[in-house]
Amino acid sequence: MSAATDAVPAAAPANPISQSVRDSLVVAKRNLIRMSRIPEMVIFGLIQPIMFVVLFSYVFGGSMNIGGSTDSSTYREFLMAGIFAQTVTFATAGAGAGIADDMHKGLIDRFRSLPMARGAVLTGRTLADLVQTALTLLVLAVVALLVGWRTHTNLGEVLAAFGLLLLVGYAFTWIGALIGLSVRTPEAATSGGLIWLFPVTFISNAFVDSSRMTPWLRHVADWNPFSATVQACRELFGNPGVSSSDAWPMQHPVWASLIYSVLIILIFRTLAVRKYRSATA
Amino acid sequence: MPGAIYAEGLVKTFGDVRALDGVDLDVPEGTVLGLLGPNGAGKTTTVRCLTTLLRPDSGTAVVAGVDVLKHPDAVRRSVGLSGQFAAVDEYLTGRENLQMVGQLYQMRAKAAKARADELLEQFNLADAADRTTKTYSGGMRRRLDLAAALVVSPPVMFMDEPTTGLDPRNRQQLWDVIKQLVSGGTTLLLTTQYLEEADHLAHDIAVVDHGHVIARGTSDQLKARTGGERVEVVVHEREHIQAAAEVLRGFGKGDTTVEEHMRKLTVPVAGGAKLLAEVIRELDTRGIEIDDIGLRRPTLDDVFLSLTGHIAEAKDEESGASQDTKSPKRRKETAQ
Numbered sequence: 001m002s003a004a005t006d007a008v009p010a011a012a013p014a015n016p017i018s019q020s021v022r023d024s025l026v027v028a029k030r031n032l033i034r035m036s037r038i039p040e041m042v043i044f045g046l047i048q049p050i051m052f053v054v055l056f057s058y059v060f061g062g063s064m065n066i067g068g069s070t071d072s073s074t075y076r077e078f079l080m081a082g083i084f085a086q087t088v089t090f091a092t093a094g095a096g097a098g099i100a101d102d103m104h105k106g107l108i109d110r111f112r113s114l115p116m117a118r119g120a121v122l123t124g125r126t127l128a129d130l131v132q133t134a135l136t137l138l139v140l141a142v143v144a145l146l147v148g149w150r151t152h153t154n155l156g157e158v159l160a161a162f163g164l165l166l167l168v169g170y171a172f173t174w175i176g177a178l179i180g181l182s183v184r185t186p187e188a189a190t191s192g193g194l195i196w197l198f199p200v201t202f203i204s205n206a207f208v209d210s211s212r213m214t215p216w217l218r219h220v221a222d223w224n225p226f227s228a229t230v231q232a233c234r235e236l237f238g239n240p241g242v243s244s245s246d247a248w249p250m251q252h253p254v255w256a257s258l259i260y261s262v263l264i265i266l267i268f269r270t271l272a273v274r275k276y277r278s279a280t281a
Numbered sequence: 282m283p284g285a286i287y288a289e290g291l292v293k294t295f296g297d298v299r300a301l302d303g304v305d306l307d308v309p310e311g312t313v314l315g316l317l318g319p320n321g322a323g324k325t326t327t328v329r330c331l332t333t334l335l336r337p338d339s340g341t342a343v344v345a346g347v348d349v350l351k352h353p354d355a356v357r358r359s360v361g362l363s364g365q366f367a368a369v370d371e372y373l374t375g376r377e378n379l380q381m382v383g384q385l386y387q388m389r390a391k392a393a394k395a396r397a398d399e400l401l402e403q404f405n406l407a408d409a410a411d412r413t414t415k416t417y418s419g420g421m422r423r424r425l426d427l428a429a430a431l432v433v434s435p436p437v438m439f440m441d442e443p444t445t446g447l448d449p450r451n452r453q454q455l456w457d458v459i460k461q462l463v464s465g466g467t468t469l470l471l472t473t474q475y476l477e478e479a480d481h482l483a484h485d486i487a488v489v490d491h492g493h494v495i496a497r498g499t500s501d502q503l504k505a506r507t508g509g510e511r512v513e514v515v516v517h518e519r520e521h522i523q524a525a526a527e528v529l530r531g532f533g534k535g536d537t538t539v540e541e542h543m544r545k546l547t548v549p550v551a552g553g554a555k556l557l558a559e560v561i562r563e564l565d566t567r568g569i570e571i572d573d574i575g576l577r578r579p580t581l582d583d584v585f586l587s588l589t590g591h592i593a594e595a596k597d598e599e600s601g602a603s604q605d606t607k608s609p610k611r612r613k614e615t616a617q
Contacts, residue, residue, distance in 0.1 A: 106368035
């Protein structure tokens, strides 16, 4: 009996890392096929940020004071870094809803019964969301150019800003993955993935000049990880409204964004994968 | 030498509910065990523990010669699982679903593709292979789910209520597929709420209730324990009840029960169809006109009633582990 107990079939996988990469790509492909068959979801994901660009720039544009200028074209250039950053964080909801849906339909059970890498189902989902985020950013950038947004630095810096946005968006999808595994329905995952993002993205420098906030709120805004990303993008795009705050993340926004993103990925990936291993539909 | 599926003293609790309370199983290689029980008995939880989806609190489980708790990944390479709810991606085509599962079983993309084609043919899904499974009927989805469990031709299969919710025609079709599968030597553990299903497919049956196995044996053995067959007669005229009762007394093994208002008489018998023919002849000889006569075999309810003292619960719409954790409480209320 004990001899049989310790027997392990010979066909063990060769290399756990290459297996993990391969399995993640298989799952990512599956999620991308799904997205292509539910185009309305991609389209709604695009309409929302475009609506924000138009609403903010035309409704708020004339009454905002950015670095002493109340010109609406200044506000439009100021606004875009905030909209870009907010858009990438909203991918959280998509990741959460997708994973909650897989739980609900019993697909997570199927995956968990297969001899695949443990983190691959979640990694595959977050990779697919990254592709969708990139697509959304591309369309949004075109709209932004149409309403008058311009960059004033070199191509390398502009691409670095978009790279940073993708990394931040990727980090946030891991928060979504944990939410998706923790709630009972895809609907709950969608709202649970969005609600907390409103205070996070509004108590920041994204839509208004944070130096004009009450001191304690300004403090929160300056240390908000989200603000660091917005500040970094403004610097890299050469857009107006770069905060002169003494707070470390505002002084070193690129480093702050990188550190925040890596921390979020490490913490939430660990928690989500652990949750996945014990998940029951 | 333990069987292809072996469990000893499996215990699993959810909060203060003991979903599994010491389950022992031993399924010899190449045989089919039917795990029969009402909702909440612990069937699904047993399957989830044996397929590495749940970790039991205590107990031993060995599947295909591998310790489930020590080497879960090795177990996953050797088992196929087909669940209560067809776990296929509805936005993928049948072919894409099978290819994905094959690749996640660590097959090369090309091999996974070839295997998918083979299975689609075998499961009569070739025509629908390139349609998203959203457009499939319930029966087609079940077949695809089963095919997904068979991608690597695993030596051990688990099926959790494979035909629940299917219409009779689709159920029959799925039974044929399963029979064909086990004739090839696969070891199968099948859970079901239908004695008829276990009867058709399983060599042995284990009846579970309140998280442990309360009886095991072949379907005939279980039915015999339940009191075996009965002959039921409905006479045309009320005046004939007395005469009919006399005839039945001659053939029966026990007391005849009479339901006057229905003109129905029931008596336990042994001897099957041959005896039934004799009863009919005798009734005819005595000029007793009958509306209906038949040999009644025990139903799942009868088996349960005699084994547990309560009636098997009707199927509800809940699923998975949640049903296994919730139902025991409710069942106590309905128990007589």
